Amino acid sequence: MTGTVEWNFAGRLVERLGPGSCLIDAATRRTICAEDLPRLIAAYGAAFLSAGLCKGDRVLIGCSLTPSTTLVYLGAMYAGLVAVPVEDRELRESAPKLLEVTGAKAVWTETTVRAGRNDKGSVCWLQGELDQGELDQEVRTMIPPADCVAGDLAALMATSGSTGIPRFVMVTHGNLIANTEAIIRSQGLASDDRAMLILPLSYCFGASVLHTHLYQGGSVVFDRRFMFPDRVLHAINEFGCTTFAGVPTAYNVLLRRSNIRQIALPGLKRFLQAGGALAPQRISEMRAAFPSTQFYVMYGQTEATARISCMEPKRWGEKLGSVGRRLENLTVSIVDEDGNNLPAGQVGELRVKGASVCSGYWNDPEETRRVYSDGWLRTRDLARRDEEGYLWIEGRKGAFLKMKGIRVSLAEVEARVTAIPGVYECAARGVDHPEAGEALVLFVVPDEGARIPEGEIRRLLLHHWAVDSIRMVSELPKTSAGKISLSSLPSETKTCMQLEDKIERLLSTSLYRLPPEERQAGLLEVLREELDNACEQHSGYKNYVQHWPMDYRTAGKVADLPFLPVATLKANPPLSLVGANEIKRTLTSSATTSQLPSRVVLDSKTARRTTKGVVAIVRDFIGPARRPYLVVDTPGYIGGSTLGARGAAIQGLQPFASETIYCLNVDAHGELVLDRDRLREFAESFGKNAENKDPQDAEVLVYGFTFVLWNHLVRPLLEENICLNLGKAWILHSGGWKRLQNQAVKKSQFNERLAQVFGCSVDRVIDFYGMVETVGVIYPDCCEGNKHAPAFGDVIVRNPLTLEPVAAGEYGIVQVCNVLPTSFPGNLLLTDDMAQVIAYDGCLCGRRGISFRFAGRIPEAELRGCGNIQSKRSLMN
Amino acid sequence: MSDTDRVLPKVREAFKTVFDIEPQSLTLETSAGDIPGWNSLGHLSLTTHLEQTFGITFDVDELMEMENVREIVRIVSAKLSRKA
Numbered sequence: 015m016t017g018t019v020e021w022n023f024a025g026r027l028v029e030r031l032g033p034g035s036c037l038i039d040a041a042t043r044r045t046i047c048a049e050d051l052p053r054l055i056a057a058y059g060a061a062f063l064s065a066g067l068c069k070g071d072r073v074l075i076g077c078s079l080t081p082s083t084t085l086v087y088l089g090a091m092y093a094g095l096v097a098v099p100v101e102d103r104e105l106r107e108s109a110p111k112l113l114e115v116t117g118a119k120a121v122w123t124e125t126t127v128r129a130g131r132n133d134k135g136s137v138c139w140l141q142g143e144l145d146q147g148e149l150d151q152e153v154r155t156m157i158p159p160a161d162c163v164a165g166d167l168a169a170l171m172a173t174s175g176s177t178g179i180p181r182f183v184m185v186t187h188g189n190l191i192a193n194t195e196a197i198i199r200s201q202g203l204a205s206d207d208r209a210m211l212i213l214p215l216s217y218c219f220g221a222s223v224l225h226t227h228l229y230q231g232g233s234v235v236f237d238r239r240f241m242f243p244d245r246v247l248h249a250i251n252e253f254g255c256t257t258f259a260g261v262p263t264a265y266n267v268l269l270r271r272s273n274i275r276q277i278a279l280p281g282l283k284r285f286l287q288a289g290g291a292l293a294p295q296r297i298s299e300m301r302a303a304f305p306s307t308q309f310y311v312m313y314g315q316t317e318a319t320a321r322i323s324c325m326e327p328k329r330w331g332e333k334l335g336s337v338g339r340r341l342e343n344l345t346v347s348i349v350d351e352d353g354n355n356l357p358a359g360q361v362g363e364l365r366v367k368g369a370s371v372c373s374g375y376w377n378d379p380e381e382t383r384r385v386y387s388d389g390w391l392r393t394r395d396l397a398r399r400d401e402e403g404y405l406w407i408e409g410r411k412g413a414f415l416k417m418k419g420i421r422v423s424l425a426e427v428e429a430r431v432t433a434i435p436g437v438y439e440c441a442a443r444g445v446d447h448p449e450a451g452e453a454l455v456l457f458v459v460p461d462e463g464a465r466i467p468e469g470e471i472r473r474l475l476l477h478h479w480a481v482d483s484i485r486m487v488s489e490l491p492k493t494s495a496g497k498i499s500l501s502s503l504p505s506e507t508k509t510c511m512q513l514e515d516k517i518e519r520l521l522s523t524s525l526y527r528l529p530p531e532e533r534q535a536g537l538l539e540v541l542r543e544e545l546d547n548a549c550e551q552h553s554g555y556k557n558y559v560q561h562w563p564m565d566y567r568t569a570g571k572v573a574d575l576p577f578l579p580v581a582t583l584k585a586n587p588p589l590s591l592v593g594a595n596e597i598k599r600t601l602t603s604s605a606t607t608s609q610l611p612s613r614v615v616l617d618s619k620t621a622r623r624t625t626k627g628v629v630a631i632v633r634d635f636i637g638p639a640r641r642p643y644l645v646v647d648t649p650g651y652i653g654g655s656t657l658g659a660r661g662a663a664i665q666g667l668q669p670f671a672s673e674t675i676y677c678l679n680v681d682a683h684g685e686l687v688l689d690r691d692r693l694r695e696f697a698e699s700f701g702k703n704a705e706n707k708d709p710q711d712a713e714v715l716v717y718g719f720t721f722v723l724w725n726h727l728v729r730p731l732l733e734e735n736i737c738l739n740l741g742k743a744w745i746l747h748s749g750g751w752k753r754l755q756n757q758a759v760k761k762s763q764f765n766e767r768l769a770q771v772f773g774c775s776v777d778r779v780i781d782f783y784g785m786v787e788t789v790g791v792i793y794p795d796c797c798e799g800n801k802h803a804p805a806f807g808d809v810i811v812r813n814p815l816t817l818e819p820v821a822a823g824e825y826g827i828v829q830v831c832n833v834l835p836t837s838f839p840g841n842l843l844l845t846d847d848m849a850q851v852i853a854y855d856g857c858l859c860g861r862r863g864i865s866f867r868f869a870g871r872i873p874e875a876e877l878r879g880c881g882n883i884q885s886k887r888s889l890m891n
Numbered sequence: 892m893s894d895t896d897r898v899l900p901k902v903r904e905a906f907k908t909v910f911d912i913e914p915q916s917l918t919l920e921t922s923a924g925d926i927p928g929w930n931s932l933g934h935l936s937l938t939t940h941l942e943q944t945f946g947i948t949f950d951v952d953e954l955m956e957m958e959n960v961r962e963i964v965r966i967v968s969a970k971l972s973r974k975a
Binding site: 598599618619621622625626629630633638639640665668669670671672 | 923924930931932934935948949950951952954955958
């Protein structure tokens with residue numbers, strides 16, 4: 015069958031664009047107007063083709079809520095390619111995995127992303143917007159849409175099922191056309207309609223709002239600022255939006271955390287709600303607040319392109335709680351366990367058939383067979399249909415409990431609890447119960463300022479419900495699309511676990527071998543809890559955290575958590591989260607480049623963890639044996655209740671020592687001098703010449719501050735051509751290169767000379783980075799010359815101006831994350847150091863996660879550039 | 892005679908020497924937080940003393956596990972039985 019232009023969804027959409035069609039970025043007011051829109055879509059499509067892509071090739075698109083993402087997405091389809099919209103953040107983090115799963119030939123992102131290695135070598139990376147030259151060229155020869163048949167793939171859409179494995183639904187041009195047209199009819203969209211879009215394109219609901227409005231000749235406004243809901247409400251008026259679309263969370267936010275009742279929205283014609291059940295009484299509240307704006311509830315699944323049913327607003331009186339009737343071009347049936355059709359009123363699995371039902375999952379025939387059969391999509395949602403054909407979703411298959419012999423849907427429980435006055439949100443899950451069989455665990459978020467006693471909630475629940483526990487929480491974890499993330503709800507065992515045990519668990523896990531996603535999840539949980547504690551202990555810090563643009567309790571990424579500029583630790587008296595009598599030790603930084611030293615206070619718990627942290631890291635590099643320890647320093651640096659960076663490093667390695675020998679003395683002028691006798695004695699006892707038969711025992715450990723090692727040991731011995739013959743020495747050094755730069759010594763050169771003097775191979779010389787503020791974490795070089803973050807911490811490298819995490823290959827400011835300290839707010843610190851991200855995973859040394867290299871201090875000028883750090887700093891005062 | 896009975900008295904002696912703690916006040920549940928001076932440096936003095944007393948050596952993993960008296964007794968006993 016030969017294709018025709020008519021089946022190209024994006025081609026059709028471009029053809030139907032009207033004189034008023036445009037894309038507007040609300041934050042910047044940038045507008046792409048109707049004249050440019052078709053040519054730009056075609057130009058992006060053409061750009062992919064000129065990059066060598068062919069029909070059917072997949073293009074990974076890192077989506078943000080912007081016009082340019084839309085152009086690229088539609089452009090790819092227009093050119094006959096398969097658009098794979100994923101969230102920009104997800105792409106940054108899991109590019110290699112996404113490339114592998116989708117087999118994509120090209121990747122586009124708004125900003126550079128080149129995470130990880132791609133072994134195929136054939137992937138084409140594109141970024142940003144086409145420049146004028148490219149545009150002129152592509153626009154001159156505006157390409158026609160690629161010929162398609164209805165069954166040609168247009169997009170792969172990620173399913174929101176949060177199992178951790180990305181699964182993609184295959185959406186064809188025919189699916190998109192059928193669903194888009196049916197939705198348009200169900201909502202009566204016209205060419206003067208304009209959508210306010212706060213949902214990502216990578217989510218089928220967001221994509222469908224975009225499709226329907228443009229397809230009908232209307233326009234779309236993008237707004238990324240829904241964390242400040244009032245701004246979005248004002249933007250609806252400013253840009254004359256007629257449609258607002260949101261998931262239940264969005265409506266909860268509008269009703270409880272915005273000034274929606276004070277901000278009139280006279281031009282808004284309709285609210286669209288999908289993506290899970292919004293409590294019926296919230297629907298009523300919305301309708302009461304906006305009597306002249308239609309409220310549409312829709313039900314859908316990615317597996318059926320987007321929407322399946324729509325509740326038309328005029329029937330709310332009788333049908334509150336229903337998801338409406340099927341879209342006109344779909345057939346639905348309710349079936350029992352054996353697949354037999356059930357009559358009206360009976361609950362069974364909802365199945366759907368029709369032109370917008372997709373054909374399956376990309377490269378996953380097994381799951382496709384499970385979910386699709388004979389053209390029917392098994393939604394795995396339990397529903398009933400009334401005599402008039404209205405559908406009522408009773409819950410997710412599997413999301414039912416059998417309590418005291420009666421089946422209860424979790425969705426029903428959640429709806430009932432949410433209806434209790436004073437309750438903002440609720441999530442329910444089941445646990446085994448000795449008497450009832452199963453029982454409920456309820457996570458309840460009270461309305462702001464409301465206090466509802468647990469007993470009150472219990473009293474209002476149905477008598478046949480067994481309740482195991484009710485947890486009052488301040489927030490429920492949400493996915494990026496705003497849905498409640500069931501998998502992130504704390505499970506029974508997790509909540510029972512004390513913070514101390516959680517930190518301990520991260521310390522004892524395989525330090526550098528966790529897959530990045532797993533590491534993120536573990537860190538996020540602990541860091542959030544630590545932020546809770548820190549805010550409780552320090553009102554200034556709490557104030558700072560509250561002014562952070564993102565709520566840490568709902569943040570989905572460690573990178574979104576509020577970090578402190580390391581300079582805040584210069585405060586005097588030092589920032590402390592514990593009582594003065596609990597402080598066991600104060601660490602001070604050497605103030606070489608900055609005038610004031612940082613001070614960090616350690617209580618005994620934090621001190622113990624930091625010892626363990628350093629040991630766990632060093633052990634990964636040199637093994638668990640203890641061995642003679644040569645400290646190229648004086649004993650004077652150890653002991654006392656305050657400790658500098660040098661002392662902390664010397665002491666941090668002490669657990670690896672079977673005995674400790676210091677080989678520097680202080681002479682009468684206060685200068686460090688080499689104690690040659692001690693050094694000779696050490697070399698003779700443990701060196702090659704020693705009559706030592708057990709090779710294990712001949713291993714030694716050497717530590718010195720980089721410039722001390724160079725000036726007081728390496729240089730003098732090199733001049734005299736002395737070799738210590740310590741072939742099994744591990745030589746660790748730290749402290750940086752600043753003081754050696756005057757002597758023009760490069761790192762590689764330094765390491766070679768060091769190895770030469772000790773008589774060992776250069777791969778036994780390890781340079782590590784550490785700073786007193788990152789207690790318990792040091793960053794040794796791996797055999798590839800890269801640094802890595804351990805499981806109990808992470809490193810984020812941020813663009814100096816935007817503070818967004820940079821892409822692999824780029825330079826930025828180092829932020830360290832560290833779960834170890836609980837005695838000062840040092841879990842998330844933005845340092846004054848720059849680094850280059852080598853890769854976000856896949857270092858050849860075998861360590862997982864980010865690999866990076868330090869690149870010196872931030873030049874002062876750039877530090878002033880990050881104005882928002884500076885201003886955030888002032889909030890602490 | 893159980894491992895604990897054999898090992899505990901000498902462990903108590905070590906605590907007396909290193910931290911000046913009355914041997915009888917030391918129980919199996921005593922942990923680092925309970926004794927002034929049992930910090931990271933004190934821990935190294937203690938373990939070095941134990942190594943000398945029992946004629947054994949610990950690796951760094953064992954060092955890190957010895958967070959309370961019970962763990963110390965367990966690890967020392969295991970070492971001794973392997974030696975025997």
